[in-house]
Amino acid sequence: MNASIDRQRKRCAVIASAFLLxxxxxxxxxxxxxxxxxxxxxxxxxxxxxxxxxxxxxxxxxxxxxxxxxxxxxxxxxxRKVFSTGNALNALGAQHQFVTPVYRQGTVAADGTLNGNLILVASGDLTMGGRANADGTIALTSFDHNEANALGNAVLSAPDPLAGYNSLAAQVAAAGIKTINGDVVIDDRLFQPFNFRDEFEVRPIFVNDDVVDVSFNQSAEGAVLPFDYRPKSAAFTVQSTLKTGGAASALDIELAPELPPCIGSANCVGTVSGTVPADFVPPLTDAYPLIRTFRVTQPSNYARTVFIEALTRAGVTVTAAPVAANPAQLLPAQASYASAQQVARLVSAPFVQDVRYVNKVSYNIGADVSLMLFGLAKNGSTTMAASLAAEQSELSSTFGISPSQYHxxxxxxxxxxxxxxxxxxxxxxxxxxxxxxxxxxxxxxxxxxxxxxxxxxxxxxxxxxxxxxxxxxxxxxxxxxxxxxxxxxxxxxxxxxxxxxxxxxxxxxxxxxxxxxxxxxxxxxxxxxxxxxxxxxxxxxxxx
Known part of the structure; x- marks a missing residue:
């Protein structure tokens, strides 16, 4: 062994640790x-x-x-997700489960009327039961709908994206509440909203991964393509004039607006127009249906409407208008809820399922929320900047990674x-x-x-x-x-x-x-x- 290598070995022996070897x-x-x-x-x-x-x-x-x-x-x-999901997994643990509770404020009369508000407290549960398989895992597909517009197609998961909200609504009804003579509110204060790639402000409440899926099937030349969309909600509806053109026509699909600003207002509609060539073969799957998505730009407004509609299906009458801005001004002091007021709760799959979802299909919003959840668990950070700072400290102290090695x-x-x-x-x-x-x-x-x-x-x-x-x-x-x-x-x-x-x-x-x-x-x-x-x-x- 030459002298320079020997000197280098001695230096390594002094400074090395498990992460520097x-x-x-x-x-x-x-x-x-x-x-x-x-x-x-x-x-x-x-x-x-x-x-x-x-x-x-x-x-x-x-x-x-x-x-x-x-x-x-x-x-x-x-x-980059190997860092955010790894740190979140270490901080929360693979078996951690998110609990999303629903509380009543006010009294319930003998006839089942709640004279007060019903509040769903967002926990950061990424799927809210909307991708739940019977075996407790989160349903994944080969081509996830979160990238449908970028990649040109997707395969939708099979579970009902509203399953969690339906479960909560059924529990509210089972608790004896028949009428809500007040409002329904989403408490989205777990962390501060953050900008997601100039599309919208992410909050800790989700419905169908904050997208509305539109599925198109093949039609004859000159005819409008049959379509359907999910979730079905008055919060946002879809209309389409997308038709099949000639074999020589260009693929031209326009979503207007792809980022609808009207969610929380009445008659919020997205339209799909354009043409699909007669011989068009959808990419990735080589078969119809063809998938496109609209972004849910106001998650709390959308979730409020979806929850009210689920309550209605469960037989609970809500006197407040179902389509409106989330009335956050009605919320009590944060963390002031009493256990006696809880009327429903949704328990998520173990957190390892979220990590699997994020990494397997590269779910960007899920990775960003994972970073926020890490910051909350580590030192109570509630902003993206504070969570990034907490991560920087963790990478340095636990893994020996200098801030100069990444951005x-x-x-x-x-x-x-x-x-x-x-x-x-x-x-x-x-x-x-x-x-x-x-x-x-x-x-x-x-x-x-x-x-x-x-x-x-x-x-x-x-x-x-x-x-x-x-x-x-x-x-x-x-x-x-x-x-x-x-x-x-x-x-x-x-x-x-x-x-x-x-x-x-x-x-x-x-x-x-x-x-x-x-x-x-x-x-x-x-x-x-x-x-x-x-x-x-x-x-x-x-x-x-």
Whole structure:
């Protein structure tokens, strides 16, 4: 061993801890250059102007196996979620359940009339029973509706998105309340509303993930496409004139307004118009129905109406107008509710199901709320800025990750979110000592099996790589922007993949992989990059 390596080992021995071993120890003796099969993928002509970064590390020893630009700040997009969901899982625990209670204020007369208000206290429950499978898991699909407009289609989950509200309403009726001679209010004060990508202000109350789904079926040329939408509510209705054009017509679907500002006002309507070519095949699923979504821009107003309608279905009469702004001015002092006033409660699935939902389908709002829930649990933070600060402290003290190694603006990876590979690997490796590590790994999409890695299957054409199917558990991230040198041309600013590989050798490795600034013309080019990264992950499985 030469003197410089010996000195470096001694330095590492002094400063190293479980989360720093990735840059010290045995890696000093080994060649960490990227092997030729992986380099060949990275050197395809599509990437001649792009930049790659990669690090692969042995989970147990921390030995660096391969390293390429791992100290460079790179766009990581939704790979950022490995931090927000990991910290939230550590703070809350996999089995934590959210309880959403309903309280009455005032007295209930002998005839069942509540002379006062009914208040639903939002708990941050992401699904409110609206994606609940019979076995207690949260229902997922291969193509989630939260990305329907961006990706061009989706597959809707099967459960009733109003199931939780129906359950609460039935409990209110069972408590003997027949008439509410007052108002219905959503207490949304758990945390301060935060801006979600300039679309709306997120609050801790949800109905159908804050979207209204519109499903279209095929029609004859010249005819309007049959459609349906969910949830059905007077809070927001949908009309459509979308029709089938000729085979040579262009796909042109317009939602107006996609971000409706009128929720909470009477007659709030969204319209869909345009044409679909006669020979159009919906993307992703290669079959109808075709899905588009409208954003619920006023979650508390929408949830109030939905709850009143559920109460009506349960046989409870509400004298207040069902469609109106949420009357927050009627709320009592926060946390002043008495247990004797509780008339209903909804208990969520264990939190690990939320983490699985967020990571498997890359649910952005869920990741942002996970960060807020972490901040609340850690030190009572109620703003996005305070939660980010709490996370920064946690990353430094628990995982040894310096703020200089990343730039986070939210919990989901929006905008110019960056990190270096060393930081991502340190987070993933640091989770191995946490009680819910197994659940964390399982929450990641599995290569060629589920979540956002479902469609990565090209590697299976190579018999030597086919065994990697289901052995890679990794979070994906996609960031598309505008090419600065050609403002009308899109560019893939970042396509990332990071997680765990149960390698062919039997050992588990942690890896980070990203490519930045790839010129593209559309979604097919992104999918090609996606497949290439899947191939690299499969090669890591094979080579290690």
């Amino acid at each position: 990735a840059s010290c120890g045995d890696s000093l003796d080994s060649n960490t250059s990227v092997p030729d099969p992986i380099t060949q993928v990275m050197q395809k002509s599509a990437y001649k102007d792009a930049t790659w970064s990669m690090q692969a590390v042995d989970l147990d020893s921390g030995r660096v196996i391969y390293d390429l630009n791992s100290s460079s700040q790179m766009f990581i997009a939704s790979v 986070f603006i939210d919990g989901s990876g929006g905008g110019d979110t960056t990190a270096n590979g060393i930081a991502v690997v340190a987070m993933l490796r640091g989770m191995r000592s946490k009680p819910d590590f197994a659940a964390y790994v399982d929450s990641m999409p599995a290569l060629g099996v589920d979540g956002s890695l479902t469609t990565i299957t090209n590697f299976e054409a190579d018999a030597t790589l086919a065994g990697a199917k289901g052995q890679v558990h990794a979070k994906t991230g996609t960031y598309v922007g505008v090419n600065a040198s050609a403002p009308t041309t899109p560019i893939l600013k970042g396509q990332s993949l990071a997680g765990y590989i149960d390698a062919k050798s039997g050992r588990r490795i942690v890896f980070f992989l990203t490519v930045n600034n790839v010129p593209i013309t559309g979604i097919p080019d992104i999918l090609t990059v996606f497949q290439d990264q899947g191939t690299i992950a499969a090669l890591l499985w094979k080579l290690q």
